Structure formats: C-alpha cells, structure tokens
Amino acid sequence: QQQVKQSPQSLIVQKGGIPIINCAYENTAFDYFPWYQQFPGKGPALLIAIRPDVSEKKEGRFTISFNKSAKQFSLHIMDSQPGDSATYFCAAIKNTGNQFYFGTGTSLTVIP
C-alpha cells in the first residue's frame, strides 16, 4: 500500500504560473518530509524539506506548506520557469530511522 499519496500525476502550466503538488500520509510516525526533483535520465536531487513543527518553509521560489492536522503537505513553485520542468517526488521518513517512503511522482511541464 502506498504510504504517501501524491497528486496530480502530471501538470502543465504556463511560464510564471504557480504549480502546486499535493501529498498526503496516514502514519503519524513520519516526522521529516522532503521533496526531490528529477530530470530525465538523472537521479533525484533534494529540493527542500520540512519538519511538522512548522507550517511553511521557503527556499527561493520553492515553498512547502504543511498541515499537520490534515496530514497533508504541498509544494508550490513561484514564478515557474521552463527549466523547472521535471518530475517531483514527495517523501516521508519515520522518526525511528532512515526508511524513506516516496510518492508516485508528478511530471511538471512549464510552457514558455
């Protein structure tokens, strides 16, 4: 069973738009939530991460919003650019160790 549910599967936005990718989880033992960005033919790279003691984290044009009570978190990309076109994965890690649980990924296309 999928421990982390991610949506949408694909997303197309115009340059300058704000794509939003959503993830949800059930296990309250998760306490670290990273997002990874993957370009075709490459391995994923860490983009931004958040812990549940804060509701929002920003790094440049990337923002994570976290709703602990709803067990949901989302990635927002401000002023999106064609170079942001990639697959994005959310993940969750338990407080007991380093086993990473990944969402199924969102393929983002930013049209010039």
Added chain:
Amino acid sequence: DGGITQSPKYLFRKEGQNVTLSCEQNLNHDAMYWYRQDPGQGLRLIYYSQIVNDFQKGDIAEGYSVSREKKESFPLTVTSAQKNPTAFYLCASSGWGRGEKLFFGSGTQLSVL
C-alpha cells in the same frame, strides 16, 4: 568530487542471465539503498543496508540480491528469477540518523533483450 557513482548507465540482460549493477559512494555514508523506478509508480525500495555486512529487504526484494562487503560499495544483482527487470535502477546513500539527506546516483537503465 564527493558523490555516488553508478555503472553502467545502460545494461541489457538476456533471458536467464544474472546481471550486476555497481554502486560506489565516497561520502562516508553508513546507509545505502537500491530503488527501482517504473513510469507512474514512483520509487520502490528493493534493499537497504545500514552497516557493512548487513542488509534488509525492502518492498520488492524478490528476484534481487545484494552484498555490502565494504562501506563504499553496495552492488545489486538482478537474478533470472526477476521476470520483469526492465526499469531504471537508482542507488542512494545517507548518514544514519533523523532527517539525514538522501543522495542519489545517476541511475542505470536495465533492459531485456
């Protein structure tokens, strides 16, 4: 340069053949992982290892085997028992502790001839 090196980038397997994917890291990380990536299915954990000479099965270990004889190396063998091996395989490593970052290699694309 510190990082994770996977080889080869492309690999072809014949029916009934075992193939081994290489993964080497020079980040001095304790933990290493193998993931399989199929379109629309995200990243699925095959095996992981926290320390040398110890490893654990992930969600889809059947048809795969690993070894961890050195801290730097974690090779994955895709055996003939894996009937659907065509996928993109990713090796990763991290420190062992809360919130440690996961670093990925550049992947190996395995296809069946």
